[in-house]
Amino acid sequence: MTDDRGVSNGTETPDLTAVADHQARIAALLTTTPVESRPVAECLGLALAEDVVSPIPLPPFDNSAMDGYALRSVDVAEAAEDQPVELPVSEDVPAGRIDVPPLQPGTAHRIMTGAQMPSGADAVVPVERTDGGTERVRVRASAQPGAHVRRAGEDVTTGATVIPAGATLTPARLGLASAVGIETLRVRRPVRVLVLSTGSELVAPGSPLRPGQIYESNGLMLATAVRAAGGEARLLRFVPDDVQAFHTALAPHLDSTDLVLTSGGVSAGAYEVVKDALRGNGIEFTKVAMQPGMPQGAGRYRGGPTVVTLPGNPVSAMVSFEVFVRPALRGASGHDDVRRPVRRAVLTEPLTAPRGKRQYRRGLFDPSTESVTLQGGPGSHLLSALADANCLLEIPEDTTEVPAGSTVDVMLLD
Numbered sequence: 001m002t003d004d005r006g007v008s009n010g011t012e013t014p015d016l017t018a019v020a021d022h023q024a025r026i027a028a029l030l031t032t033t034p035v036e037s038r039p040v041a042e043c044l045g046l047a048l049a050e051d052v053v054s055p056i057p058l059p060p061f062d063n064s065a066m067d068g069y070a071l072r073s074v075d076v077a078e079a080a081e082d083q084p085v086e087l088p089v090s091e092d093v094p095a096g097r098i099d100v101p102p103l104q105p106g107t108a109h110r111i112m113t114g115a116q117m118p119s120g121a122d123a124v125v126p127v128e129r130t131d132g133g134t135e136r137v138r139v140r141a142s143a144q145p146g147a148h149v150r151r152a153g154e155d156v157t158t159g160a161t162v163i164p165a166g167a168t169l170t171p172a173r174l175g176l177a178s179a180v181g182i183e184t185l186r187v188r189r190p191v192r193v194l195v196l197s198t199g200s201e202l203v204a205p206g207s208p209l210r211p212g213q214i215y216e217s218n219g220l221m222l223a224t225a226v227r228a229a230g231g232e233a234r235l236l237r238f239v240p241d242d243v244q245a246f247h248t249a250l251a252p253h254l255d256s257t258d259l260v261l262t263s264g265g266v267s268a269g270a271y272e273v274v275k276d277a278l279r280g281n282g283i284e285f286t287k288v289a290m291q292p293g294m295p296q297g298a299g300r301y302r303g304g305p306t307v308v309t310l311p312g313n314p315v316s317a318m319v320s321f322e323v324f325v326r327p328a329l330r331g332a333s334g335h336d337d338v339r340r341p342v343r344r345a346v347l348t349e350p351l352t353a354p355r356g357k358r359q360y361r362r363g364l365f366d367p368s369t370e371s372v373t374l375q376g377g378p379g380s381h382l383l384s385a386l387a388d389a390n391c392l393l394e395i396p397e398d399t400t401e402v403p404a405g406s407t408v409d410v411m412l413l414d
């Protein structure tokens with residue numbers, strides 16, 4: 001049965017699989033990917049497979065934090081704005097100079113940010129507090145020992161684990177790996193996903209729509225969601241609604257695919273090509289106690305790649321991806337943070353939920369007030385509300401009404 005909001009009410013489905021059981025089933029189907037070496041530049045978003053241990057300290061040497069003058073703090077102890085101390089400038093030390101002579105007492109080296117501190121100097125006076133002289137310099141400020149000096153090893157010590165195995169490689173972590181001199185990283189190979197869309201009603205964005213047709217959107221949405229989760233995705237967008245054509249489309253990709261992700265063609269009607277093609281080929285179909293996202297299927301296609309069939313309604317497809325596929329995909333590719341962060345939030349308006357199903361509603365979480373506002377109704381065709389959302393509210397199976405002001409769990413999305 002479907003109510004007037006376009007939501008299946010679930011009364012027709014007594015035997016439902018628990019969300020946790022279907023999650024576990026999909027996680028078990030995806031095996032951990034092998035470890036490989038990759039250039040650091042190609043590791044964004046991947047999971048590190050082995051700890052990165054720094055072979056050097058960071059900074060590698062004591063260096064100046066400012067453009068100015070390296071000197072001995074005792075030599076400028078009496079310096080003040082109206083009482084400059086004049087010192088001869090004996091050397092110029094730009095960043096990258098490797099032969100920096102020691103500093104003699106009573107002298108200064110002109111020094112640039114990042115340049116090696118000369119031995120004998122214990123402080124830097126910024127150029128703004130001097131007359132900027134190159135032969136002699138008038139210093140108008142005293143300096144504490146250590147002022148504007150960045151000490152070797154104060155960021156990273158030699159032998160320290162700077163990135164732990166399991167960490168997701170962010171730009172800052174890739175920068176850190178480069179900063180300690182590493183060119184290749186040991187990472188888990190991303191899960192290779194083939195995203196496949198079927199449906200005679202689907203046409204390519206950019207071409208005109210005829211009556212009864214819609215633009216294909218799930219394929220692109222799922223393929224990009226896979227990439228955002230650290231997977232590799234190929235997209236086959238318009239597989240004909242024909243069982244033989246479905247097998248033929250799949251065949252060339254079997255050896256190079258870990259996971260086939262379909263959307264649509266799995267509910268109860270006629271013309272359910274995904275179901276017709278996959279049943280009897282290792283895929284089991286079930287109804288999960290969840291809304292949206294009830295019709296689900298999973299298995300191994302003819303003993304080969306894992307297949308997960310997601311429902312065709314766009315919101316159902318994305319919510320199912322978040323709940324079932326993303327955690328399994330991240331787990332299989334070695335990420336420590338498999339699940340989205342969950343926060344508690346105060347609901348700004350009441351909602352109702354179907355008995356016996358876990359409901360995922362789209363919401364806008366405001367971290368400043370720790371509150372959440374619903375985005376759109378529960379209908380699984382309401383894609384624009386999903387696009388406006390930054391979280392999913394997770395309403396437990398046994399809850400049918402949530403009054404305004406109640407606290408609910410929200411799963412934060414990107």
Ligand SMILES: Nc1nc2c(c(=O)[nH]1)N[C@H]1C(S)=C(S)[C@@H](COP(=O)(O)OP(=O)(O)OC[C@H]3O[C@@H](n4cnc5c(N)ncnc54)[C@H](O)[C@@H]3O)O[C@H]1N2
Nearest residue numbers: 008197216217218219264265266267268294311312313316
């Ligand atoms: N008699 C029943 N009917 C339905 C049931 C049921 O249990 N009994 N379940 C409903 C629920 S819940 C869902 S969810 C959908 C799932 O249907 P399918 O997975 O078979 O998906 P389709 O029928 O192929 O499509 C559903 C909907 O989504 C649109 N769609 C499909 N693929 C795409 C795509 N690649 N891009 C954009 N939009 C897509 C399609 O046009 C349909 O509007 O079934 C209910 N029915």
Ligand code: MOO
Nearest residue numbers: 292293294316380
């Ligand atoms: O409600 Mo379906 O379960 O739209 O995904």
